[in-house]
Amino acid sequence: MNNALDLNKVSTLSAQLLSNLDEVVFFSRLSGFIGEMFGEYKVQVFEAYLDGATQLMAENGVAITNGLVYSKGQGLSGYVVRTKRAYYSNSKRDPLLATTKRDDCVESELCVPLISDGSILGTVHIQSDKEDRKFSDEDVAMVLDLFAKLESPINNMRMYLIARN
Helix, strand or coil: CHHHHHHHHHHHHHHHHHCCCHHHHHHHHHHHHHHHHHHHCCCEEECCCCCCCCCCCEEEEEECCCCCCCCCCHHHHHHHHHHHCCEEEEECHHHHHHHHCCCCCCCCEEEEEEECCCCCEEEEEEEECCCCCCCCCHHHHHHHHHHHHHHHHHHCCCCCCCCHH
């Protein structure tokens, strides 16, 4: 993982996200960028719906059609949507993850809400398969820093999703 964001790459991503109002493209590019940023096993992005349900939209930069759906409050994404707070687990035995489907090789997971003007657009999940990888508040801060730098495209996507729904 890099300690600082490459502002040129962030600027390029921002321009790409602003030029397209398709949530599938938006979430796919976001998951791909964060995947490169962290270099971990898997990055998933779930879209959050008004009823509190979440759906897997992208994984490692690839769009997912008919992705996994969690009912309101179910799984890690449902918990993060409900609390509007990031959560990380460095244990395979975390009871919160009992209703979350993930690969057996995943040792730790970080989930950060994608928020715009108090509205949750989705959750970003970073999964590690390394036994010695422990997520921390520093990792949360890095993702939130990226989201702050992508404020305009995130706000655009929120407006698009409001209009679409």
